[in-house]
Amino acid sequence: MTKTIYLHVGPHKTGTTVIQKACLDNTDVLDKHGVSFPSLYFTPIGHHDLVNTVRRRAISDEDLATLASGHEKALLSSENFIHFSAQDWKYLSERLAQFEVKIIYAWRRSSLKMYSMWQESVKHGGTTPFHAFFYQDLIRPGESKSLMQTLNLDAMAAAFGKDNIHILDFDALSESKMLVSEFFNLLGVDGTQIDISGQSQGFRNESMDPVTTEVLRCLNSLSVKAGYPQNSKTREVFSALQPTLDAEMEQAKSLMENDVDTFEVGDYFVDRATEHALKSKFMTNLVHYKAQKRTKNIKVANQDWLLKPQAYQLISAMHEKIMKNY
Template sequence: MARRVYLHVGAPKTGSTYVQDVWWGNRDALKGAGILLPGTAAAHDQAMTDLRAVSWRDPDARWTWDRLAGEARRWAGDVIISNEGLGAATGDQAARAVASLAPAEVHVIVAGRDLWRTFPSMWQQSIRARSTWRFESFLRAVETGKFDSFWEHHTPTRMLRRWGDLVPAERRHLVTVPPPGAPRDLLWRRFAGIVGIPDGLCELPAPTSNPSLGAAEVEVLRRVNQALGDRYPHRTPYQRVVQRHLVNAVLKQRGNELRFGVGPDRADWVRDLAERQIEELSAYPCRVAGDLADLRPAPATLVRTSVPTPDELDDGQVLQVAIETIVGLLGQADALSRRADRQYDEVLSRLTARAVGGVRRTLRRASPRD
């Protein structure tokens, strides 16, 4: 029977990939310290899609929420379950998840990031998940209250009320993402402090596993999504083809120098939203790992820059990056082809060696002996 279960449920784009990489990269060390990550990272994702009963669940997925919860219950120590998609669960789904882990002491962990950085990150993430809307359309939808799911699925306030209200106040944890320029391991130390992971137990990789795309690169991807039509429907087919071969292999590898943001014309709006969020979280009974002031946009980020948003790029800029992307795809295709040829040659060589060896053994057995 598990003693404690730490449910890290989101929000997306709050450094979750980095923290999860540390957890999974040190799974054996954590297990030796009595902390289990049940299944695999893919199992946590599949269990999330099962719990939420999403239409885009992979039909080949084998892990259900009940299976993952069962593994957690059988462990005698502490357990970590982590997937940023869990935060979008409904109240009933969250209640089912927490109840399924009884009688363990369940802790809920939610992370929050300042909105100035969250808005462009979340829009880009939606494009990388096959959306096609423009950045300005996204911002206007949030601004006019037509995209309420942004607040439901991507910010800590409502996540805490859906998930945190299911456990006592001392088991609710809010992690604030440190501001730009903070030590790279500070976010990890905040998570580790909640779970009770001692310093030095885990090796920390460089947090570069999920880099952002530049304005031109993400606009190329958005237009590709438009042209795809119903090919590679969300989610698994798109990840296996577009995410793997275009985004990961080519677009992420570019310089991505045109870093874009919300824009100074909306600076006051974002500041007001941030203050409102801080006020709501200050009134919510939970333990804060970090500082609520981290949720305020850093003043230096609010200054005007000359970098255009993806919407503001001219067709010539997009065309140039699209051509360079095609060149990158050709290199990727060539590398895959060469790898396949080498594997074919290796298999053929092994088969030939086995065949020759078999013939020699047969000849030796058939040859007359003195």
């Protein structure tokens, strides 16, 4: 019987970390259902090394032999798979030709995930303000892979076949608290047996409040100006020091008190346009699709707070503390 490889491609901010941790916490359940979560290409907490391996065109015969061994199904999961080009997908399909390949993609309404994606960039060293972060996407939504998600799905379908793509309605499944169980059901695993009670232990990718996000963005800017690489190091040190920064964070909150804007997102033109495009091409691939107007409020600190003399002094003093522990 041909072995099946499931490629969980995320994308970012669609519960990928929760699902990956559920795989690690429930290997016994996966084993019982004949599904492996391989160590090959694995770096905490997903199969992120496969990305560079594909880009280097370096999937070896030994790698394929490892994937072919063991259970009749294997799951490879990384939200970074979403950054593959059409040529990357073609190469991957050619190297995995001996397997049946299924793709699992979680679709989240475009504007509902925009804030989360920006915040994720800040966590990894980003310095761009919210409104600038998506400027190019919003002026050309039809060319944006972040917003017009069919662009990525078309490339996957060309490589592996449209019928081999499963698209989870992230928003509907999150509302019903069925995202994790439905994901595992697609693998042939009884989702009701998956225990996620340990999700509070170890690695969690939690959202940040608007004040913390803005403070971190400013700290990232100072790190970049000081010549440090743009990565997550500033956040890691900042997070470790947060218990000692209560007074500074209270001051930042006070300084931003009148400079936090609220926006309602979820029913923009780009949401309706991209949802229409998805349904037109991939309606039969959608899992638990629920047509419903979904909106939420997001809060973003505007940069006017930086005009206050105390603001730069505060951020500079906090950055000095961070540099001493960098």
